[in-house]
Amino acid sequence: MSTASNDLRLANTMKALVKAHARTGLWMQNEPIPEIGVDDVLIKINKTGICGTDVHIWNWDEWAANTVPVPLITGHEFAGVIVDMGSHVEGLTIGQRVSGEGHLVGKESRQSRAGKFHLDPETRGIGVNEHGAFAQYLKLNAFNVIQLPDEISDDIGAILDPLGNAVHTALSFDLLSEDVLVTGAGPIGIMAAAVARHAGARNVVITDVNDDRLTLASQVADVVPVNVARQDLKDVSVKMGLKQGFDIGLEMSGNQAALDQMVESLVMGGRIAMLGIPPGKSPVDWSRIVFKAITIKGVYGREIFETWYKMITMLQNGLDVSGVITHRFPVQDFEEGFRQMIGGSSGKVVLDWTGV
Numbered sequence: 001m002s003t004a005s006n007d008l009r010l011a012n013t014m015k016a017l018v019k020a021h022a023r024t025g026l027w028m029q030n031e032p033i034p035e036i037g038v039d040d041v042l043i044k045i046n047k048t049g050i051c052g053t054d055v056h057i058w059n060w061d062e063w064a065a066n067t068v069p070v071p072l073i074t075g076h077e078f079a080g081v082i083v084d085m086g087s088h089v090e091g092l093t094i095g096q097r098v099s100g101e102g103h104l105v106g107k108e109s110r111q112s113r114a115g116k117f118h119l120d121p122e123t124r125g126i127g128v129n130e131h132g133a134f135a136q137y138l139k140l141n142a143f144n145v146i147q148l149p150d151e152i153s154d155d156i157g158a159i160l161d162p163l164g165n166a167v168h169t170a171l172s173f174d175l176l177s178e179d180v181l182v183t184g185a186g187p188i189g190i191m192a193a194a195v196a197r198h199a200g201a202r203n204v205v206i207t208d209v210n211d212d213r214l215t216l217a218s219q220v221a222d223v224v225p226v227n228v229a230r231q232d233l234k235d236v237s238v239k240m241g242l243k244q245g246f247d248i249g250l251e252m253s254g255n256q257a258a259l260d261q262m263v264e265s266l267v268m269g270g271r272i273a274m275l276g277i278p279p280g281k282s283p284v285d286w287s288r289i290v291f292k293a294i295t296i297k298g299v300y301g302r303e304i305f306e307t308w309y310k311m312i313t314m315l316q317n318g319l320d321v322s323g324v325i326t327h328r329f330p331v332q333d334f335e336e337g338f339r340q341m342i343g344g345s346s347g348k349v350v351l352d353w354t355g356v
Ligand code: NAD
Pocket: 051, 052, 165, 183, 184, 185, 186, 187, 188, 189, 207, 208, 209, 210, 213, 228, 252, 253, 254, 255, 257, 258, 274, 275, 276, 277, 278, 299, 300, 301
């Protein structure tokens, strides 16, 4: 810890990236270090990932303006070290490297009581509804903490949240020996394609309209990239020897045309796991879906905590998504980090808090 940050901790303040005003941008300012309750830990943040959600909050679009209270410490993708904990916390130790689930769930709903915490309707998100991780210190309920094994770096720890989205989506259906179509080569689509390969898919095709992202996809995973703005997906699948089409679709773009193309490209009885969030209401050709007997599963967040278990064990057993991190900045350069994200061609952007 630098002398400057020691001084801040003595003064009970920390640096944080705050949505301080209801307009475009985030502001680095001094905030009180959170006070922890008996069931909480205090995490000193080392690295954070910038998410598409953070870009919405930065841009202050309609969703953000309707959802995010001002002022709020933003951010939900993080890795750090436990520096303090409440008296009821068991099984964790000070000095332990951790990440954590950013969805804070209740314990009362039918879903939670059934152990399906990811389906709790009362879920609140850090960095969206509650103070988040873009700060030197984060307060988190011990229940949400994920211990990081030595072989998982802080950089990867800081992107486990979106990797979890990818894993949750990709493992929605059995992929062994299947032909898989991923629409959208954003960071999550690329990671989902890598997971599909790891999970034993026969062929993985990933589509986008952005060549930078498709190039990145083929660097990170053994996939066939297709730019649907100028390549015919049907041609590609025929050349690959697919007789009817793809067995499984992972929709990772939120784009209407991509979903249409996916429905078109799937086999009879194909299955779609849909993570991408279409803007507003969008028209869907339901009769096509019915006549092809397609199953569609909406995917939200990560399974708490099965997805975390699976992704950590996959990372320990050969899954490598490190190439999806294309930019690293000291947090002082957060504006450049957001510029890269807003540019739409980056992979994950990781901010380093250790030099604050
Ligand atoms: P992203 O915006 O970085 O990537 C989406 C990609 O889709 C872009 O590269 C874009 O060029 C591409 N695209 C646009 N039109 C296309 C088309 N016609 N065909 C194929 N690709 C096309 O997004 P991300 O951060 O990787 O996240 C993926 C999606 O998942 C987003 O829609 C995001 O909002 C959503 N998301 C959902 C959850 C959830 O819990 N359901 C969580 C996180 C993210």
